[in-house]
Amino acid sequence: MPLSPDPALWLRRAVSLAVANVENGGGPFGAVVVKGGELVAEGANLVTSTHDPTAHAEVTAIRRAATKLNSHDLSGCEIYASCEPCPMCLGAIFWARLDRIYYAATQLEAAAAGFDDAHFYQQLALPPTQRQIPMHATPIPGANDPFLAWRRFSAKVPY
Amino acid sequence: MPLSPDPALWLRRAVSLAVANVENGGGPFGAVVVKGGELVAEGANLVTSTHDPTAHAEVTAIRRAATKLNSHDLSGCEIYASCEPCPMCLGAIFWARLDRIYYAATQLEAAAAGFDDAHFYQQLALPPTQRQIPMHATPIPGANDPFLAWRRFSAKVPY
Numbered sequence: 001m002p003l004s005p006d007p008a009l010w011l012r013r014a015v016s017l018a019v020a021n022v023e024n025g026g027g028p029f030g031a032v033v034v035k036g037g038e039l040v041a042e043g044a045n046l047v048t049s050t051h052d053p054t055a056h057a058e059v060t061a062i063r064r065a066a067t068k069l070n071s072h073d074l075s076g077c078e079i080y081a082s083c084e085p086c087p088m089c090l091g092a093i094f095w096a097r098l099d100r101i102y103y104a105a106t107q108l109e110a111a112a113a114g115f116d117d118a119h120f121y122q123q124l125a126l127p128p129t130q131r132q133i134p135m136h137a138t139p140i141p142g143a144n145d146p147f148l149a150w151r152r153f154s155a156k157v158p159y
Numbered sequence: 160m161p162l163s164p165d166p167a168l169w170l171r172r173a174v175s176l177a178v179a180n181v182e183n184g185g186g187p188f189g190a191v192v193v194k195g196g197e198l199v200a201e202g203a204n205l206v207t208s209t210h211d212p213t214a215h216a217e218v219t220a221i222r223r224a225a226t227k228l229n230s231h232d233l234s235g236c237e238i239y240a241s242c243e244p245c246p247m248c249l250g251a252i253f254w255a256r257l258d259r260i261y262y263a264a265t266q267l268e269a270a271a272a273g274f275d276d277a278h279f280y281q282q283l284a285l286p287p288t289q290r291q292i293p294m295h296a297t298p299i300p301g302a303n304d305p306f307l308a309w310r311r312f313s314a315k316v317p318y
Binding site (some may be wrong): 007008011012015018019021022023025027028029030047048051052053054056059062063066067069070071072073074082083084086087088089090091092093094095096097098099100101102103104105106109110112113114116120121123124125128132133134135136137138139140142143144145146147149150151153155156157158159 | 166167170171174177178180181182184186187188189206207210211212213215218221222225226228229230231232233241242243245246247248249250251252253254255256257258259260261262263264265268269271272273275279280282283284287291292293294295296297298299301302303304305306308309310312314315316317318
């Protein structure tokens with residue numbers, strides 16, 4: 001996809017969503033998914049209002065875009081976020097195969113407002129055994145069985 | 160929370176979910192959220208069946224657990240995953256404030272089965288400008304407005 005002709009236009013929309021969401025009792029984040037210059041879906045942070053810790057603005061916008069396009073694969077789309085995506089959202093963006101990411105504020109500005117995005121980037125960069133949440137690799141017998149089943153299953157849909 | 164008395168028991172359940180999910184046309188991943196030795200919620204990978212690129216097993220189990228406990232904060236809970244969580248799921252686990260992570264297979268075994276978990280860990284560790292998906296920091300005027308609104312809003316619910 002070519003560069004968007006006016007990233008600032010879509011970013012202003014994402015920022016407006018974020019500001020409005022605070023007034024609605026949500027977190028200060030918004031995101032917009034665009035394809036070929038047309039809006040596909042948008043979302044704001046719904047973590048506390050829906051009791052869903054994964055309902056960040058980007059994840060919400062991606063889920064809505066995927067529903068609208070009837071596909072888990074959003075290649076050909078761009079995402080515009082009011083703030084630099086956190087590790088969860090960046091992971092979601094990679095899995096959704098989005099083409100390009102624009103963001104307005106940075107993870108440092110989010111940190112200054114009390115959010116853990118920058119801290120979690122530091123945590124993910126550590127070896128698993130050094131992270132704040134203990135991670136126990138436990139290679140039980142049969143741990144690889146799901147992948148054996150996957151290899152054998154002829155009707156699988158890769159992603 | 161104390162260490163689970165039998166992590167292998169819950170991991171076997173996560174692995175069984177993963178195997179069964181392949182037979183149902185889903186991805187080879189399962190996860191279980193446990194609190195005080197009791198099952199809270201479980202999930203399998205529903206990416207292709209629900210057209211939701213974020214519907215990994217851990218994210219699905221976390222969403223269901225948060226709905227059941229009526230809170231975005233899952234502190235006091237542990238997660239058992241059939242495979243090492245990908246960056247998106249690990250980010251979700253941090254945001255959900257889970258106490259502890261057990262996993263059976265590793266990201267390398269997932270990579271051997273054709274999944275991008277290990278690749279995405281490498282991508283997240285790069286500076287934003289060097290990642291495979293172009294990331295454009297675009298500090299438009301007003302980029303910090305959502306955080307100003309957040310600071311001003313007296314009824315906010317932190318997370």
